Amino acid sequence: MTKRRIGILTGGGDAPGLNAVIRAVVKRGAGQLGWDIIGSEDSFNGFLMRPQRLFELTPRSCQGLLHRGGTILGTTNRGDPFAWPESDGGARDRSAELAAAIRSAALEGLIVIGGDGTQRIAARLMREHGIKVVGVPKTIDNDLTATDFTFGFWSAVEVATEALDRLHTTAESHDRVMILEVMGRTAGWIALYAGVAGGADCIALPELPYDPERFCEKIRARRARGRQFSLIVVAEGARPKGRERSSGTVKHGRGSIRAGGAGQTLARALAERLDVETRVTVLGHLQRGGGPIPFDRVLATQFGVEATALVERGAWGRMVRVAGGVIGSVAMEQAAVEPRLVDPGHPLIATARAVGIELGA
Numbered sequence: 001m002t003k004r005r006i007g008i009l010t011g012g013g014d015a016p017g018l019n020a021v022i023r024a025v026v027k028r029g030a031g032q033l034g035w036d037i038i039g040s041e042d043s044f045n046g047f048l049m050r051p052q053r054l055f056e057l058t059p060r061s062c063q064g065l066l067h068r069g070g071t072i073l074g075t076t077n078r079g080d081p082f083a084w085p086e087s088d089g090g091a092r093d094r095s096a097e098l099a100a101a102i103r104s105a106a107l108e109g110l111i112v113i114g115g116d117g118t119q120r121i122a123a124r125l126m127r128e129h130g131i132k133v134v135g136v137p138k139t140i141d142n143d144l145t146a147t148d149f150t151f152g153f154w155s156a157v158e159v160a161t162e163a164l165d166r167l168h169t170t171a172e173s174h175d176r177v178m179i180l181e182v183m184g185r186t187a188g189w190i191a192l193y194a195g196v197a198g199g200a201d202c203i204a205l206p207e208l209p210y211d212p213e214r215f216c217e218k219i220r221a222r223r224a225r226g227r228q229f230s231l232i233v234v235a236e237g238a239r240p241k242g243r244e245r246s247s248g249t250v251k252h253g254r255g256s257i258r259a260g261g262a263g264q265t266l267a268r269a270l271a272e273r274l275d276v277e278t279r280v281t282v283l284g285h286l287q288r289g290g291g292p293i294p295f296d297r298v299l300a301t302q303f304g305v306e307a308t309a310l311v312e313r314g315a316w317g318r319m320v321r322v323a324g325g326v327i328g329s330v331a332m333e334q335a336a337v338e339p340r341l342v343d344p345g346h347p348l349i350a351t352a353r354a355v356g357i358e359l360g361a
């Protein structure tokens with residue numbers, strides 16, 4: 001039997017745990033099953049670059065990866081091979097060229113680690129060009145419908161919670177309102193979990209456009225009780241009622257949006273209504289950088305091993321997932337659907353309200 005040769009790549013924004021997945025695939029695939037594992041640099045781009053950027057991954061070259069943040073393969077959230085951006089602002093379909101490059105690298109198929117955009121590209125490559133793929137979901141936003149959790153999410157929540165703990169002490173010392181802006185353009189999971197974990201007084205989510213007056217009421221009530229400071233968590237996609245988005249939001253690339261200004265927008269709304277000193281901290285990519293916490297190391301390892309098992313069984317076209325605590329998989333076509341947003345009826349929303357957190361709506 002010929003030796004199996006499998007490609008692997010990471011696409012979209014990075015997330016703590018990507019390297020742990022790569023390590024697990026290489027340990028199992030190359031170390032135990034004797035496969036050749038070929039990494040493509042910067043998502044699918046490694047196949048399209050001249051010269052190509054493909055390199056073999058071995059258990060030795062993947063040593064020390066479990067706790068390392070980022071991705072040794074590099075990644076990008078630009079450069080869809082089906083709509084490759086051209087210098088004149090147009091786009092060109094390079095998917096056939098990509099499929100030919102994957103075949104000429106003698107790869108049986110690819111393990112594609114990425115978010116919804118990357119998984120959609122992978123599913124399309126399989127559907128339109130017959131390239132075999134297995135997906136591994138990732139996003140710190142935790143907004144993929146097909147899986148209960150993605151690795152990286154809890155690491156991001158940990159960073160955001162620590163930031164809140166730190167803001168807490170300085171807010172208290174100075175009698176200030178501290179606003180922490182966290183990631184989440186359309187889904188407010190990081191804001192919700194970190195807000196509950198860090199004892200926020202108010203949380204603003206993209207899914208619940210807020211009335212600033214409700215936040216002001218909460219702050220006034222706290223002050224009336226002698227609590228002169230308040231902590232607010234704002235997801236970057238949060239916005240006041242009646243507004244489509246925050247002032248600093250800009251278009252970035254083809255159809256995607258870079259959120260910005262949610263914290264400042266809320267700070268201005270508070271300043272118009274309250275005599276209180278407010279400071280805004282934008283946590284930004286600190287939430288994505290750095291190594292994964294133990295939960296994410298374990299989940300990433302489980303995902304990597306499961307992806308390898310799918311390849312071993314020839315179960316192409318499936319994406320790894322965790323559902324009800326059980327690691328398994330789902331058809332990729334079924335997985336690449338609308339993002340999972342925070343439902344106003346979610347039990348954690350009820351918990352937040354029950355401990356007095358104001359959600360602005």
Ligand code: F6P
Nearest residue numbers: 013077139140141183184185259
């Ligand atoms: O999708 C993950 C995410 O972290 C979003 O929460 C955030 O808006 C976006 O990526 C930022 O991406 P970039 O790396 O392009 O700034």
